[in-house]
Each structure stands twice: as structure tokens, then as C-alpha cells.
Amino acid sequence: MPANFMFVSKNPIPGSMDDIDEDDDDENDALIPVPLKAAQGVKVGDKGSGVFRDALRLPDIGNANLGNDVADFADSEIRGPLIRPSALQRAAAPTSQAQPIQAEERSDAPVMSRAQALIASLLQPPDETHVSPKEGGEGREKPGAHTALHAEAPTQGRPRKTEETSDAPAVSRGQALISSLLQAPLDHRTELSSQQTSCGRVGGSGHIQGEGHQAQTRAPASQAQPQGSEAPTQVPLGEKTADRAEMVADLPVQPGSCEIQDGQNCRSGKQPRAIRPLDEVVHGVLRGSPRSCQLVAEALRVHGFCVCSGGLPLALVQRAQAEAEHIHSAGGMRAGTVVIEGKLLHERQQNRRGDSVLWLRSSGAIPSNPALSDVEAHLDCFGRTLGGSLASLDIPQGGARCGGVRFTERTDAMLACYPGGGAGYARHVDNADGDGRPDGRKVTMVYYMNHAWDQKAGGSLRIFFGREKRDLNLEHLMGGCRGVSFCPRGWGGRSCCSDGDARYLDVEPRADALVVFRSDIVPHEVMPAMAKRYAMSMWWLGYEQRSPT
Numbered sequence: 176m177p178a179n180f181m182f183v184s185k186n187p188i189p190g191s192m193d194d195i196d197e198d199d200d201d202e203n204d205a206l207i208p209v210p211l212k213a214a215q216g217v218k219v220g221d222k223g224s225g226v227f228r229d230a231l232r233l234p235d236i237g238n239a240n241l242g243n244d245v246a247d248f249a250d251s252e253i254r255g256p257l258i259r260p261s262a263l264q265r266a267a268a269p270t271s272q273a274q275p276i277q278a279e280e281r282s283d284a285p286v287m288s289r290a291q292a293l294i295a296s297l298l299q300p301p302d303e304t305h306v307s308p309k310e311g312g313e314g315r316e317k318p319g320a321h322t323a324l325h326a327e328a329p330t331q332g333r334p335r336k337t338e339e340t341s342d343a344p345a346v347s348r349g350q351a352l353i354s355s356l357l358q359a360p361l362d363h364r365t366e367l368s369s370q371q372t373s374c375g376r377v378g379g380s381g382h383i384q385g386e387g388h389q390a391q392t393r394a395p396a397s398q399a400q401p402q403g404s405e406a407p408t409q410v411p412l413g414e415k416t417a418d419r420a421e422m423v424a425d426l427p428v429q430p431g432s433c434e435i436q437d438g439q440n441c442r443s444g445k446q447p448r449a450i451r452p453l454d455e456v457v458h459g460v461l462r463g464s465p466r467s468c469q470l471v472a473e474a475l476r477v478h479g480f481c482v483c484s485g486g487l488p489l490a491l492v493q494r495a496q497a498e499a500e501h502i503h504s505a506g507g508m509r510a511g512t513v514v515i516e517g518k519l520l521h522e523r524q525q526n527r528r529g530d531s532v533l534w535l536r537s538s539g540a541i542p543s544n545p546a547l548s549d550v551e552a553h554l555d556c557f558g559r560t561l562g563g564s565l566a567s568l569d570i571p572q573g574g575a576r577c578g579g580v581r582f583t584e585r586t587d588a589m590l591a592c593y594p595g596g597g598a599g600y601a602r603h604v605d606n607a608d609g610d611g612r613p614d615g616r617k618v619t620m621v622y623y624m625n626h627a628w629d630q631k632a633g634g635s636l637r638i639f640f641g642r643e644k645r646d647l648n649l650e651h652l653m654g655g656c657r658g659v660s661f662c663p664r665g666w667g668g669r670s671c672c673s674d675g676d677a678r679y680l681d682v683e684p685r686a687d688a689l690v691v692f693r694s695d696i697v698p699h700e701v702m703p704a705m706a707k708r709y710a711m712s713m714w715w716l717g718y719e720q721r722s723p724t
């Protein structure tokens with residue numbers, strides 16, 4: 176198992192049009208066009224990238240713009256490397272007890288612990304370091320930081336090649352160290368136990384406290400108590416505050432029910448239900464309401480994606496944004512890369528994405544960034560509960576093969592910054608090829624932290640949901656189900672709509688907006704952003720349930 180977790184694609188090279196099958200073959204369509212609710216301020220069939228501010232009826236998150244502009248390519252490029260957490264329960268530890276990943280599990284553990292300590296020291300909050308941010312993501316550490324870095328670096332015994340040279344400027348060497356460490360992230364992965372589907376309480380902070388949590392910790396003293404540590408935001412899960420999700424959708428969701436109308440596959444015996452429109456937002460999903468999770472699960476099953484608001488306190492999101500800004504301006508992030516078939520694309524092709532990224536926990540950034548840690552924990556909690564909802568959808572019955580999805584693990588949380596200046600990410604599918612494994616990434620979550628985002632700055636996430644084959648990649652999804660009729664509106668379902676136009680939905684990256692979508696089939700694109708744009712992403716891996724033969 177290589178240290179880096181690479182994702183592969185069948186497409187030989189991104190941008191190559193040769194591989195794109197233009198055949199408009201219904202058999203392979205999965206995402207279904209659904210009736211669009213023009214009455215809600217979302218324009219249907221509107222070309223261009225105008226964003227409709229009130230479309231989602233949500234004051235502080237991204238708006239929707241529906242159009243029928245079809246992107247000119249649909250490659251399935253995917254990015255790597257991906258860091259996986261050592262243990263999900265530890266990853267979700269309360270902020271006040273935030274721990275680095277369990278480096279001791281690896282043979283190079285001491286090396287990584289020291290490296291994490293180094294990185295963490297570079298990623299301390301602004302008031303703990305002396306950084307001169309400058310435009311473009313460069314920064315300077317205080318002299319002391321350099322000294323420490325270079326005193327430590329030669330003793331790291333790092334197995335990886337870095338670009339350090341003896342005559343390189345100190346800052347560059349420091350950044351090279353960070354870069355090299357981030358380039359070869361830990362390959363930690365732990366299965367979710369079946370008991371770990373509820374989050375408990377958030378704000379101590381909704382994090383799951385795994386058994387042996389303390390015992391497994393071997394954090395340097397400097398990390399044991401996060402700097403600038405403050406009481407984590409108290410957002411109790413399951414809190415019976417106004418469940419804003421109720422405001423936008425009142426879809427009865429019954430575990431095990433099925434909306435298949437022809438009854439070919441899912442024979443749950445339940446009545447078909449109305450389909451929730453894709454332009455509706457599920458509000459406050461990070462507050463922990465199981466009901467919200469059910470709505471999101473249902474939307475994923477029906478549409479392949481769901482636009483949500485997290486419902487986290489604005490102050491928390493702003494603090495998280497400030498931490499992200501600090502990390503970025505201190506040079507703690509490196510350019511995102513595009514990997515095809517395990518190989519980094521050539522430099523000139525890397526411009527398909529313009530962001531810089533940091534894998535949070537693996538890099539050691541979590542302990543010294545409590546707000547980001549809190550956001551991560553909320554996403555973790557939500558994902559676990561969502562996993563439970565997904566697993567209970569479409570429970571195979573009567574030999575049906577349209578089972579729900581079961582999460583087995585998740586990736587580390589990835590902090591991303593698009594620095595402005597038109598940076599974006601060309602259209603792609605996160606996991607078009609099952610990550611080369613049967614239980615690859617199934618669901619992507621992207622949480623935005625951009626307070627007072629200016630609509631004119633662009634940067635929307637464009638989600639394609641058309642029915643054209645080139646929008647989809649169902650190869651692996653079909654898997655063992657090839658030859659059988661799939662659940663028409665479920666995971667891996669086929670379209671039953673007569674409208675052949677690919678369509679998209681634009682979501683502004685406003686503070687607290689959260690988009691959840693299927694990693695394996697939903698093409699999406701980050702539109703050029705003219706301002707710094709921050710997001711935290713998390714991917715959930717799993718497998719689709721199959722009925723017993």
C-alpha cells in the first residue's frame with residue numbers, strides 16, 4: 176500500500192476528448208432531471224453564469240442558477256493524494272482534546288510526530304506567530320521559526336525527497352518542508368464501526384470520543400493543549416431548536432421505502448412518494464437533526480446532490496475563515512494536484528485547478544486551529560448520521576439490487592483556498608472510477624467559509640445534473656448490477672426523464688453553505704473566483720449494499 180492514496184481514472188489524459196462517449200444512451204444515465212421550480216426564483220434553461228441571489232431562499236448561503244449550458248468536456252479527472260484519518264473516532268475528538276493523528280501506528284511515527292509539531296507551529300493562529308501575509312499566498316515566518324525548522328529538518332530522517340537545497344532561502348526551505356510533508360500524507364484509514372453512527376453532543380463538540388482516545392495520544396506537549404484554545408462552540412446535536420429543514424421540505428421519508436414506480440427492483444411495498452425538488456435547500460444540517468439527514472439522504476438518492484446550510488453560528492464560521500486565511504497567508508497550503516491513473520499530470524495540465532490545499536488533521540493543523548477543528552467535527556458528525564440515513568434507504572428486498580450505501584470510512588478534511596484572480600477547478604468527477612477500489616468515495620461534502628461573499632466575485636460551485644451519458648460515469652456503479660434494471664431513481668439509477676439537456680445548478684460559496692453530492696457520478700466545476708475563497712471538503716467512502724442472492 177503506497178503512502179499516497181491515489182485515485183485513478185479510465186480517461187487517459189484530462190481534456191482528451193477521445194474518450195468521451197457522446198452516445199446518448201439512456202441505459203447509462205443516472206441523474207435524473209427533475210421538475211424545476213421556476214417559481215422559487217431559479218431560472219430554468221438560463222444560459223450563462225448569472226447567479227440568482229434569492230433562488231435558494233437562504234440569506235447567507237449560495238444561490239442557485241439553473242441553466243442548460245453544457246460544459247464542453249466531461250473528463251473524469253480526479254485528484255490525489257488523499258489522506259485518510261487514523262481513526263474516525265479520534266478524528267472527531269473534541270476541540271479541547273484535539274489530537275494529532277495516531278502517528279505511532281506507523282513505523283515512521285516519531286518522524287511524523289516531529290513533522291506534525293513543526294507544521295503545527297507554523298500553522299499557529301495569527302496572534303501566536305509573526306507572519307507578514309502577502310498577496311498570493313506567500314508569507315514569512317519569524318526568524319525563530321526558521322531556526323527551529325532547520326534545526327529539526329535534517330534530523331527528521333524524512334524518507335521523501337524535498338526540494339531543499341543548502342543555499343535556498345530559509346523561507347523557501349521551510350515551505351519546501353511543509354510541501355514535502357503534505358505531498359506524502361499519512362495513509363491512515365480506519366473502518367467505521369457500526370456503533371458509530373450517532374454523534375452525541377457537539378460543542379464539546381459533537382465529536383465522538385473513541386475508546387482509548389487518551390491512551391493513544393502521543394502528542395508533543397505543545398500540541399496537547401491547543402494554542403488559543405477556547406471553549407468550543409456549543410451546538411448540541413439533536414437540539415430541538417427550530418428545525419429549519421422543515422421550512423423547505425416536508426417530504427415524508429420512510430426508511431426502507433422506495434419511490435420506484437414500476438416496482439421492477441425495489442419491492443418495498445411502500446407507496447411512491449413525491450420527489451423533493453432539487454432547488455430546495457435543507458437548512459441547518461450541521462445542527463444534528465436526524466430529520467435533516469434523512470432529507471439530505473433522500474436528495475442524494477433522487478438527485479445525486481443536495482444544497483444545504485450548515486446552521487453553524489456565524490461567529491464560528493468567521494473564526495474558521497480567519498484561521499484558514501492565516502494558514503494560507505503563512506504558506507501552509509500547497510497547490511492542489513490532479514492525478515490520473517496514479518500519476519501527477521504534467522505541470523501545464525495542473526492548471527485545471529487553481530486552489531491550494533491542506534489536509535487538516537494529517538498536517539497537524541487541527542490542534543492550533545480550534546474553529547476549523549469544530550467545523551471538521553460538525554462535518555464528521557453529520558456524515559456519520561447521514562451514513563445511517565443512506566444505509567436505511569432502499570433496503571434490498573425481494574432480491575432487489577438497489578441497496579443503499581454504507582459508509583466505511585472517510586478522508587481527512589481538506590482545507591482549500593482559491594486565491595482569487597479567476598482561479599477555479601475545471602469540470603470533473605471526484606471519483607469517476609471507484610478510486611480503483613470497490614469501496615471508494617461515495618459522497619463529497621463541501622462546506623464554505625466566505626463571510627460576506629460578493630456575488631460578483633463568482634466562484635460558484637457548478638453542479639451538473641443532466642442526463643447525458645458524458646455527464647455520468649456509471650461503469651463501476653453498474654458493477655455487479657450490469658444487466659439488471661437499476662433502481663430508476665436511486666443510487667446508480669437511470670433516468671426516466673425525457674429532457675436530454677444537461678443542466679447545472681450554481682451555488683455561491685457563501686458562509687455556512689454546504690453542498691453534498693455523490694463523489695462517483697456528479698460532474699462539477701468551480702467557476703472562476705475573483706476573491707479568496709475558502710472551503711473545507713470531506714469525502715466519505717463506502718459500498719453499496721447488495722441484496723443476498
Ligand SMILES: O=C(O)CCC(=O)C(=O)O
Pocket residue numbers: 591600605621635636699700701710712
Ligand atoms: O470548492 C468547491 O466548491 C469544490 C471543489 C472540488 O470540486 C474539489 O475539490 O474536488
Ligand SMILES: [Fe+2]
Pocket residue numbers: 603604605699
Ligand atoms: Fe470536486
